[in-house]
Amino acid sequence: MALGLAPEHPPPVQTPGPPPVPVAMQTPASMKERTLSDILDEEPDYESLPTNKLSAHLLAGGVAGMMEHCFMYPVDCIKTRMMMLDPPTSYRNVAHALYRIVTQERPKVLFRGIGVVATGAGPAHAMYFSCYEFTKKRLSEYCGGNNVLAQGGAGALSSFVHDGLMNPVEMVKQRLQVYQTPYRNAVHCIRSVYKTEGMKAFYRSFTTQLTMNVPFQVLHFVGYEYLQDLLNQSRSYNPLSHMVSGALAGGVAAACTTPLDVARTYLNTHEQRRGLRGEQQVRGMLRALRKIYQISGARGYFRGISPRVIFQMPSTAISWSVYELFKYILGLKEAERQEVHQPTCDADSLARHTPPR
Numbered sequence: 220m221a222l223g224l225a226p227e228h229p230p231p232v233q234t235p236g237p238p239p240v241p242v243a244m245q246t247p248a249s250m251k252e253r254t255l256s257d258i259l260d261e262e263p264d265y266e267s268l269p270t271n272k273l274s275a276h277l278l279a280g281g282v283a284g285m286m287e288h289c290f291m292y293p294v295d296c297i298k299t300r301m302m303m304l305d306p307p308t309s310y311r312n313v314a315h316a317l318y319r320i321v322t323q324e325r326p327k328v329l330f331r332g333i334g335v336v337a338t339g340a341g342p343a344h345a346m347y348f349s350c351y352e353f354t355k356k357r358l359s360e361y362c363g364g365n366n367v368l369a370q371g372g373a374g375a376l377s378s379f380v381h382d383g384l385m386n387p388v389e390m391v392k393q394r395l396q397v398y399q400t401p402y403r404n405a406v407h408c409i410r411s412v413y414k415t416e417g418m419k420a421f422y423r424s425f426t427t428q429l430t431m432n433v434p435f436q437v438l439h440f441v442g443y444e445y446l447q448d449l450l451n452q453s454r455s456y457n458p459l460s461h462m463v464s465g466a467l468a469g470g471v472a473a474a475c476t477t478p479l480d481v482a483r484t485y486l487n488t489h490e491q492r493r494g495l496r497g498e499q500q501v502r503g504m505l506r507a508l509r510k511i512y513q514i515s516g517a518r519g520y521f522r523g524i525s526p527r528v529i530f531q532m533p534s535t536a537i538s539w540s541v542y543e544l545f546k547y548i549l550g551l552k553e554a555e556r557q558e559v560h561q562p563t564c565d566a567d568s569l570a571r572h573t574p575p576r
Contacts, residue, residue: 272549276349279545284344287538288336293317293329294530299396302484302523304514308398313526332395335405339388347381348542351440367441374440378432386428387421393487424486427504431479435472442468443539456547462536469535473528478520480527482507 288295297316300308310316320328351373358369391408394400402408412420446464451457473480485507501510511519 273349273353275546275549276352277345279542279549280348281341281345282545283348283538283542284340285337286541287344287534288340289333290537291530291534292333292336294526294533295392296320296329296331296396298523298526298530299393299484299488300398301526302481303397303488304481304485304511304519304522313529316526331400332392332405335388335395336392339385343381343384343388344538346384347377350380351377365444370441370444371437374436375433378436379429381436382425382429382432386425389428389483390421390424390487393484397488423502424483427479427483427486427507430504431476431483434479435476438472438475439468439535442471443535456543458540458544461539461543465539466532466536470528470532473531474524477524477527478508479504481511481520481522484523485511 294313297310297313297320300316300320301310301313308316310319317329320326354373354376355365355369358372359365362368362372390412391405394408394412395402395405400408402411443464446467447454447460450464451460482504486501486504501507508520515522
């Protein structure tokens with residue numbers, strides 16, 4: 220018999236409960252209550268959007284290039300006319316040129332050649348922007364970040380790719396834009412040039428165009444990135460900053476490279492009239508610049524600077540605005556798709572991930 224000691228009771232048996240949920244699987248209550256409409260209404264981080272895909276840059280660049288060239292094509296036609304030295308034009312300014320063309324010719328003359336430009340600008344600008352984004356990203360890894368060296372190098376390389384595709388298009392376009400062109404349409408121009416001048420005629424101004432566009436694009440891209448650092452330091456999607464940065468960068472680059480554009484125009488349009496007078500063929504940028512000086516002096520190098528700047532500022536503003544818009548849309552849709560298909564940590568998913576006891 221026990222000596223007055225209380226009987227000992229065995230400790231209660233504790234039923235093991237579910238193991239604790241790992242921290243990585245814990246979900247705040249606010250996330251559990253999110254609906255599909257909440258996800259779609261959120262404002263994502265622009266820089267974190269998955270727009271580094273080649274398809275996004277190709278599509279965004281192609282649409283941007285087509286809209287840029289088509290919207291500003293009448294001004295481009297006036298620019299070509301005012302830069303011509305053979306024969307020289309008598310337009311006093313852009314408004315006077317527009318009035319003379321519309322009243323003395325026909326309004327549709329301003330759009331002659333727009334089809335071939337739209338066809339070539341899409342693929343050329345798709346490769347142009349894609350090459351720039353890819354090269355800038357790679358050079359930034361070796362140049363200590365996204366700096367002037369990476370931006371300028373990417374701009375130079377993208378110019379080479381762009382001009383390789385666009386040079387024949389530019390030649391056909393400018394021959395259709397000149398006063399009293401002998402060509403009925405783009406197909407007639409291509410056939411006639413190939414038959415009478417050969418394949419090399421399509422790339423006669425390639426070195427001049429490349430010499431013009433490499434410094435132009437370096438100034439353009441570096442200027443755009445610099446202005447974005449000033450106006451849009453967070454690098455968020457800001458349509459106004461994209462438009463202003465593109466317009467200012469394009470205008471400055473266009474003004475600085477006008478003499479080279481005059482030389483390119485001379486090479487593209489002189490050959491069709493040379494044979495009528497028995498003159499010697501002009502080859503290369505240096506000879507074209509020398510010929511321009513003989514005809515008009517130093518001021519000949521800046522013929523058409525006003526329509527060039529007027530053309531380039533809206534063009535680059537449109538191009539960057541459309542490009543950044545499509546990057547934003549494509550990246551947003553991809554982000555939405557990834558988030559909608561992301562598994563949620565609700566009660567059912569927790570039960571499925573609970574290990575057996």
